[in-house]
Amino acid sequence: MAKKQYTDKELMQMAIDVMNKSINEPRPDGKVPPKVGAVLLFPDGRIETAFRGELREGDHAEFTLMERKLANENLEGCILFTTLEPCVERNPPKVPCCKRTTNARIKKVFVGIEDRDPTVDGKGIKHLEKHLVEVKMFDREFQRIIEQENKDFLKQALERKIEKEEEDLLSPIEIAIPNYDRSKLSDKALQKFIDEAKLDYKINDDHFLEYLSDFGAMEWDKDKKHFVPTGFGVLLFGNNPRAKFKNAVLKAHVTYGDEKIEPKDFDEALVLLPDQIEDWLKKVLPLAKDTSSFKRKDVPDFPTNVLREAIVNALVHRDYELAEAKCEIKIDTNKIIVTSPGKPLPAITLEELNSFEAPSLSRNPIITYVFSLMDYVEEKGFGMKTFKTLNKEYGLPIPKYTYKNPFLTLTFPRTTEAIKYVIDKGSINELNKDELKAFETFRSNKPVTKAEFVEYSDLATRTAERLIKKYVDLNLIKVQGSGKSTKYIINE
Incomplete structure (x- = not known):
């Protein structure tokens, strides 16, 4: 009798079902352990599963599966489905789950969600990719279930201070900037963050600086006895981010036929840009009559909320390590183009982006976290819901993502005929x-x-x-x- 053939979605659901059996050990320190489920698909169709704490209190799901259940079996050619990004650090002689996976020569892994704990936070996925493992993320519908079931763990993980980082995976913008201090940050930007995120802090309150350090925007300097902004802190809240990061700018260009509007650079702290960009769009886009109510009014002929979302995504998910590349928006009679430096992350395909159902994964989780608190983006995701509405709500063609090194480009046709500009x-x-x-x-x-x-x-x-x-x-x-x-x- 032939073995049952499983779809990826069935295996994702199976991993979630297993995850929900997790037995979380009591922690005297109040730390909430995650619920984790793991499913291993063998080449012959056989299935093995494990969950956190299944055989022994505190044991990780991947460890339980690969070392306690399948220690003497050849796992090469198997496909792993795990609801949480594999861990990166364990106290010796324990082996981190990401290394355990690559040691087993597993070449394809489906990951439910990133582990937001700063000791992991993308590094487990990077380890797998570095060892030539094909990494795919769970579909967004399953990610939402995992996030809901682990909401307490995820909340704590974001609040924990970074204790240790793997130097080979540490980005320069995560590191504290020497000779910088609180004075390099903009009061205007910090106050806007407090107001929009509804935080109960004053901008000069030490507790506020501690809060910024908890998610990686500041770092405590033990020698100088004060907080130092990290690269992320300067990008998000800096008085002059381009003094340190020359590429920290969105360059805007508008051309209508022979008419050219003065180019504009948006180069202040990132948290200030969304509102500034939206105000500018309302000024430069042609006006049309909105007749949806008894009182007619002039509105931009292209929905600014859609463009704002596209531009915010470009700023949040761009690769800030590409020193000379900058974000751009170009508007002409036929199309609107938004470019962002950096190719899509390996676990996200252009096909997924163009279906506007890209799984949740962020290149810059600290920026994403801040923008999510301010309701500028959907946390950890691309949040492209408005792109889907263009055809139905506005009678406009849907946009298209393309990639040509080093830029990810999103093109919005402004008319039906302009679809020709996005079909190659x-x-x-x-x-x-x-x-x-x-x-x-x-x-x-x-x-x-x-x-x-x-x-x-x-x-x-x-x-x-x-x-x-x-x-x-x-x-x-x-x-x-x-x-x-x-x-x-x-x-x-």
């Missing part, structure tokens, strides 16, 4: 406006049946069939499956 195929020019509008159905990067295309496009069945054939003939979409299970997906 000459055959797109053979479509008229109505055919381009119907083509939007396939630009979600998800497989679509003929019936779904008819429903989404509101076309007659025969018209829809004719269009599908045309799209296929032009190599714009491709066929998946056959018979009743036939679906169509964009052909990138």
Whole structure:
């Protein structure tokens, strides 16, 4: 009898079911342990599972699975599903779970969520990738469940001060900046953070500086007996971030035909930029009449909330270690382009970005954390909900992500005809406006049946069939499956 074939989603759910059996040991220090579940898929379809504390109090799920249950078995070729990023540090002679995984020669790992504890916080994933392990994140729907079940652990993990970091994985912007002190930070930026995050602190309160140090924006200098801002602290709250980081700027350009609007640099503390950028967008975007109420009013002809979200994502998730590369926004008659230095993280694909369902993973967790407290982003995720609404709510085409070293670029077509600017195929020019509008159905990067295309496009069945054939003939979409299970997906 053939072994059962599992889908990735089924194994993600299985790991969560196992996670919920976790037996968390009592901790006299009040530290909340995480709930963790691990599932191992063997090449022949066999499944083995483990959860934290299953066989012995305090034992990690991966340790229980690989060392206590499967110590004498060959795990090469297995696929691991674990609900929490594998740990990086254990007291000798214990081996961290990330190293245990690579020692077992496991070459593919699905990770539920990042471990926000500063001693891990992405370093477990980096270790796996450094050892040529293919890392994928759980789908966002499962990540939300894991986060909810571990909310107390995650809250504590974010509050803990960094005790130890692996030097080979430590980013320069995580390190305290020599000869800097509190005076290098902007009172205006700090006060805005306090107000927006609804914190009960005064900007010159020592407890506030301790709070900033808890999540990595400051660091206590034992010799000088005062707090020193880290690179992240300067980027987020600095008086003049570009004095230390020349690339800490968003450069904005607007061109309408022969008309050019004066370029603008946004280079103040990061926490000040979202509101400044939104005010600028309202000034430079052409106005249209909003007739949704009895009283007409002038509004920008492109939704500023969508562009603000795109720009905030660019600032939050960019690679600040690329010294000469800068964020940019370019606006012209046909399109709006937002560029951000840094390729997508290995666990996130362009396909996932273009479906606007990218899993939760952040290159700069400290910036993401601060912006989430201020309600600028969805914590640890890309938060691209508004991108999905462009076609339905505003009648505008959805945007598209592309990557050309070293920039991740997001292009917003401003009209139906401007879709041609984001499809890298000459055959797109053979479509008229109505055919381009119907083509939007396939630009979600998800497989679509003929019936779904008819429903989404509101076309007659025969018209829809004719269009599908045309799209296929032009190599714009491709066929998946056959018979009743036939679906169509964009052909990138």
